[in-house]
Amino acid sequence: DAGVIQSPRHEVTEMGQEVTLRCKPISGHNSLFWYRQTMMRGLELLIYFNNNVPIDDSGMPEDRFSAKMPNASFSTLKIQPSEPRDSAVYFCASTLHGQAGNTIYFGEGSWLTVV
Amino acid sequence: QKEVEQDPGPLSVPEGAIVSLNCTYSNSAFQYFMWYRQYSRKGPELLMYTYSSGNKEDGRFTAQVDKSSKYISLFIRDSQPSDSATYLCAMSGGTSYGKLTFGQGTILTVHP
Numbered sequence: 326d327a328g329v330i331q332s333p334r335h336e337v338t339e340m341g342q343e344v345t346l347r348c349k350p351i352s353g354h355n356s357l358f359w360y361r362q363t364m365m366r367g368l369e370l371l372i373y374f375n376n377n378v379p380i381d382d383s384g385m386p387e388d389r390f391s392a393k394m395p396n397a398s399f400s401t402l403k404i405q406p407s408e409p410r411d412s413a414v415y416f417c418a419s420t421l422h423g424q425a426g427n428t429i430y431f432g433e434g435s436w437l438t439v440v
Numbered sequence: 441q442k443e444v445e446q447d448p449g450p451l452s453v454p455e456g457a458i459v460s461l462n463c464t465y466s467n468s469a470f471q472y473f474m475w476y477r478q479y480s481r482k483g484p485e486l487l488m489y490t491y492s493s494g495n496k497e498d499g500r501f502t503a504q505v506d507k508s509s510k511y512i513s514l515f516i517r518d519s520q521p522s523d524s525a526t527y528l529c530a531m532s533g534g535t536s537y538g539k540l541t542f543g544q545g546t547i548l549t550v551h552p
Contacts, residue, residue, distance in 0.1 A: 329483075358539065358540075367528075367542060367543070367544040367545060368484070368528065368542040368545075370539050370540070370541075373539050381539060416483055416484070418483075428474070428486050428489060429486070429540060430485075430486070431476075431483035431484045431485065432483050433482060433483050434481075434482075434483050436481075
């Protein structure tokens with residue numbers, strides 16, 4: 326299996342611009358997660374979907390952030406407008422809900438820099 | 441106070457040493473306990489997972505969970521330079537079943 330695929334791997338954008346991060350989960354997985362990682366706060370869950378439905382978005386920082394999962398094989402995380410404090414690594418992860426241990430598989434991350 | 445506490449280190453040990461990494465947590469509903477390893481500029485990868493209390497061994501790695509103390513550990517025997525990475529503990533269960541709560545991560549360097 327190719328694993329969780331994220332794009333872009335790196336993005337540098339100017340403050341105020343819209344940023345869209347994309348994710349393709351592992352085929353057959355029915356749960357998808359968006360995490361953000363920074364030095365100060367570590368790994369934080371932003372939102373997770375089960376069977377394409379958002380289950381918990383309590384980690385989404387504010388209205389500038391939105392996430393969608395139109396089908397089982399694709400999800401987006403959008404930031405509009407972006408701000409310098411959004412600079413971080415954004416990870417997408419997936420799992421088969423109900424699988425023992427809920428072992429979650431991460432993508433390589435999207436490295437976002439907002440200047 | 442964070443739900444999961446992990447000393448960020450950094451931890452530096454000589455090759456061949458036994459490494460002990462630890463996390464404490466406050467949510468008694470956590471049932472699944474995991475250790476992830478993250479190499480520089482890569483995503484976290486699952487190293488070990490344990491359900492409830494007890495020990496689990498996999499090669500040079502041993503995971504321990506003590507639910508009564510809300511304390512989990514990862515031991516690495518005969519550490520190698522290739523073990524140099526950030527180690528993150530993660531937990532799930534109870535009302536948070538389906539999502540992981542991570543520790544801050546401990547940066548480990550094993551020098552030859």
